Amino acid sequence: MNKRIYYGLYGLIVILLVLPFVVPNNFYLDLAVRMAINAIIVIGLNLLIGFAGQISLGHAGFLGIGAYASAVLPMHFGWHPVTAMLTGALASALLAALVAKPIFKLKGHYLAMATLGLGIIINIALRNEAQWTGGPDGMPVLPMALFGFEIGSDRQWYWVVAALLVLTVWGSLNLIDSPFGRALRALHGSEVASQVVGVNVARYKVSIFVLSAFSASIMGSISAHYIGFISPNFADFFHSIELVTMVVIGGMASVYGSIVGAVLLTALPQALATFEGWETVAFGAILMLCMIFMPRGLVPTLAARFSKGDDK
Amino acid sequence: MSLLEVKDLSIHFGGVKAVQNVSFSIDSGIVYSVIGPNGAGKTTLFNLITGVYTPTSGEIRLDGEIIQGKSPDELARRGMARTFQNLQICMNMSAIENVMVGAHLRLDRNLFKAMLRLPALKRRDEALREEAAGLMEFVGLGEYVGARADAMSYGALKRLEIARALAMKPRLIFLDEPAAGLNPKETQEVDHLVRKVADSGITVVLVEHDMKMVMNLSDRILVLDYGRKLAEGTGQEVRGNPDVIAAYLGTHA
Numbered sequence: 001m002n003k004r005i006y007y008g009l010y011g012l013i014v015i016l017l018v019l020p021f022v023v024p025n026n027f028y029l030d031l032a033v034r035m036a037i038n039a040i041i042v043i044g045l046n047l048l049i050g051f052a053g054q055i056s057l058g059h060a061g062f063l064g065i066g067a068y069a070s071a072v073l074p075m076h077f078g079w080h081p082v083t084a085m086l087t088g089a090l091a092s093a094l095l096a097a098l099v100a101k102p103i104f105k106l107k108g109h110y111l112a113m114a115t116l117g118l119g120i121i122i123n124i125a126l127r128n129e130a131q132w133t134g135g136p137d138g139m140p141v142l143p144m145a146l147f148g149f150e151i152g153s154d155r156q157w158y159w160v161v162a163a164l165l166v167l168t169v170w171g172s173l174n175l176i177d178s179p180f181g182r183a184l185r186a187l188h189g190s191e192v193a194s195q196v197v198g199v200n201v202a203r204y205k206v207s208i209f210v211l212s213a214f215s216a217s218i219m220g221s222i223s224a225h226y227i228g229f230i231s232p233n234f235a236d237f238f239h240s241i242e243l244v245t246m247v248v249i250g251g252m253a254s255v256y257g258s259i260v261g262a263v264l265l266t267a268l269p270q271a272l273a274t275f276e277g278w279e280t281v282a283f284g285a286i287l288m289l290c291m292i293f294m295p296r297g298l299v300p301t302l303a304a305r306f307s308k309g310d311d312k
Numbered sequence: 313m314s315l316l317e318v319k320d321l322s323i324h325f326g327g328v329k330a331v332q333n334v335s336f337s338i339d340s341g342i343v344y345s346v347i348g349p350n351g352a353g354k355t356t357l358f359n360l361i362t363g364v365y366t367p368t369s370g371e372i373r374l375d376g377e378i379i380q381g382k383s384p385d386e387l388a389r390r391g392m393a394r395t396f397q398n399l400q401i402c403m404n405m406s407a408i409e410n411v412m413v414g415a416h417l418r419l420d421r422n423l424f425k426a427m428l429r430l431p432a433l434k435r436r437d438e439a440l441r442e443e444a445a446g447l448m449e450f451v452g453l454g455e456y457v458g459a460r461a462d463a464m465s466y467g468a469l470k471r472l473e474i475a476r477a478l479a480m481k482p483r484l485i486f487l488d489e490p491a492a493g494l495n496p497k498e499t500q501e502v503d504h505l506v507r508k509v510a511d512s513g514i515t516v517v518l519v520e521h522d523m524k525m526v527m528n529l530s531d532r533i534l535v536l537d538y539g540r541k542l543a544e545g546t547g548q549e550v551r552g553n554p555d556v557i558a559a560y561l562g563t564h565a
Contacts, residue, residue: 171427178426178433179419182405186413189402193473196362197480198388198417207423253404 005177008256009169016162020155029154031267033226036161037219038262040168042246043255044215047172049244050252051181052208053188054104055112057240058119062092062213064126064235066220071141071230072132081144085221092217093210100206119240126232138231141224157226164222165259168215172255184208185253249290251297260298313376315340315484315515316361321370321380323360330356332539333370338517338532340483343510345518345526347550348536349559354519355397357536358486361517362394363387374484389417393482395473397489397519403462407453410461410472411444412437414479447475451505467498474505484515491522503528527551535559 016036023029041063048054069088073079079087103114126133133139144151151157175181186194187201195201224230233239242265250261268286272279294301314337321334331353338344346354359365361372363384372380374390393414402410419440425433445457451471456464464472470490477485487506491499503525510516510529520526526533526547533550535542537559543550550556 170429174429175423175427178429178437179416179421180423180426182409182413183416183421185405185409186402186416189404190400192364192384193396193400193402193476194413194416195384196364196388196392196394197414197476198385199413200383200385211423 005173009166009173012169012256012259013166016166020158026154029158031270033154033157033161035263035266036158036165037223037226038243038246038266039259040161040165041216041219042243042250042258042262043168043172044212045243046247046250046252046255046258047175047184048208048212049247050254050257051176051188052184052205054205054209055115055244056209056212057112057116057237057244058122059115059212059216059243060235060237060239061119061122062096062216063220063223063239064122064232065092065095066217067141067224067230067234068126068133069217070144070221070224071139074142075139076132081142081221081225082146085218088221089214089217093214096210096213097206100209101202104202104205104209116237116240119235119237123232123235123237126235133232136232138229138233140229141227143228144222144225151225157222161222161226169255169259176255180204180207245287247297249287249297251299251301254297254299254303257297257299264298314338315375316517317371317373317376318361319371319373321357321360321367321372323356323365323368330539331360331367331536334536334539334541336534336541336544338484338515340515341510341513342531343506343516343518343529345520345530345533346536347520347523347526347533348542351538352536353539354536355488356539358394358488358517358519362392362486388480391480391483392486393477393480393484394486395470395477395488395490397492399466399469399473401461401469401472405461407456407459407461407464407472408441408444408448411447411475411479412440414476415440415444415481417480444475444479447478448472450478450508451475452501467494470494471502471505474509478509478514482514484517485509486517486519488519489521490518491520491525499525 019032020029023032045056045059048056066085066088069091070081070084073084073087074081099118103111106114127136151160183194183199183204187199187204191201246261246265247258249265250259251257268283269279272282275282316338318337319335321331322329323331334357346357348354356365360367363382363386366381370380371378379387379390419436420433448454448457451474453468453471453475456468461472474487474490490506491502494502499522506516506518506529518529530547532545533547534544535550535556542559543553543556
């Protein structure tokens with residue numbers, strides 16, 4: 001089980017290397033960039049939801065903090081985009097750490113409600129601070145520059161997010177199969193059992209929440225620079241739900257499932273555009289069918305089917 | 313000085329006095345059993361000592377140090393391990409990972425080192441995997457080394473909990489009904505296993521309903537009834553105690 005789990009990573013690298021040379025036009029490259037960005041966010045969220053067994057219905061709030069840090073700080077204060085991005089990520093991490101302790105005393109529905117509230121508060125703040133954020137109308141974002149080079153084209157962004165995706169997958173696979181990751185999965189499996197073997201449950205929940213918030217914030221910044229424009233919708237409740245849906249459809253506690261979930265749900269609205277006005281209905285129907293026939297998510301269900309009787 | 317000293321320990325849940333003024337002490341290196349009818353407070357007593365519950369009043373000392381009110385993970389650091397009457401196995405992990413998580417406190421648990429897959433960390437983990445496989449062998453689960461936890465039988469999972477507790481390298485292990493729900497053959501195997509654990513120098517505190525096993529293994533026995541201490545002593549002393557007979561068989565028996 002140890003070695004085999006990394007095969008998927010090698011496959012991913014190959015796909016990412018080949019993809020920009022086989023896509024017919026920029027429309028698909030743009031789609032690939034957005035898929036990769038979502039995949040990275042969803043992997044972080046899956047560490048929290050699938051592996052540690054905690055829920056966050058406010059994760060788009062952290063995306064928003066990152067995105068607006070990257071929009072506001074360079075625009076109004078002349079900060080370097082990288083400094084702005086890191087500041088946003090640290091602010092997200094700090095906020096996550098501050099709220100995590102009281103929030104993770106809650107369980108189930110209460111935890112869901114608390115994280116939901118957190119996301120909504122962040123969203124309201126972004127809407128109301130109109131003199132900085134442009135309010136509900138949103139605001140433009142200055143381009144990202146690294147070492148004097150401006151990252152502007154879809155192709156450049158593609159390589160940036162592809163590299164980040166590979167790093168995220170590698171780091172997450174490593175994390176899961178480590179003492180830290182085992183403790184995380186154990187507190188999901190049985191909180192009391194993990195406590196009596198010495199796992200400080202609160203600390204692990206806080207750590208993984210902070211890590212996923214940090215990752216979401218960075219990707220929020222990158223999204224903002226990539227799209228070049230940001231509005232509070234990016235940080236709203238529906239985006240949070242969409243991210244959680246990607247985790248669930250792809251498969252809880254599956255890194256590769258997160259990628260599949262992100263790819264599918266990013267592509268689906270495009271594919272369903274032909275349904276004209278009925279695409280939300282089709283979208284909902286597909287989600288329901290997935291949940292009815294593959295409640296564990298796509299990747300774990302299929303993996304189990306192909307390796308029947310096999311360990312792992 | 314005793315390894316574990318409990319003095320006037322009580323816990324109330326609302327009006328229910330689950331454990332009332334219970335005092336006893338456990339010397340290092342012995343097998344100490346807690347028995348009593350269902351609802352006598354045995355598991356509650358375990359939960360109090362291992363930090364899952366905080367006592368309403370009373371005192372618990374480990375090596376003379378007061379430990380009541382400390383969290384389970386702090387007590388784990390002090391060498392306390394336990395198993396559960398109702399299984400607490402992580403079904404989302406493989407069998408061997410369940411054992412490996414028992415070694416949590418002996419490992420480098422750094423998040424960033426883990427993400428970077430540092431070689432030292434990896435080597436330590438490989439060594440631990442071997443050690444965990446050895447422990448599974450020790451508790452009689454050698455055939456399950458590559459198995460998923462959710463593919464194992466109830467009896468096997470009971471022992472998996474013991475292997476996980478042993479992975480902590482504890483000084484003191486609390487076994488909550490390790491033979492409950494097992495057939496006579498399995499019960500006998502657990503009996504041997506507990507003896508082996510005790511012989512390895514770990515102090516064993518046992519809750520068990522199988523009297524043959526209790527009498528066979530225990531150096532001392534504590535009898536609880538309705539949350540109170542009914543009797544304490546060696547197997548012989550307890551067996552002859554009229555209060556104990558009354559509690560188990562009824563006064564008119």
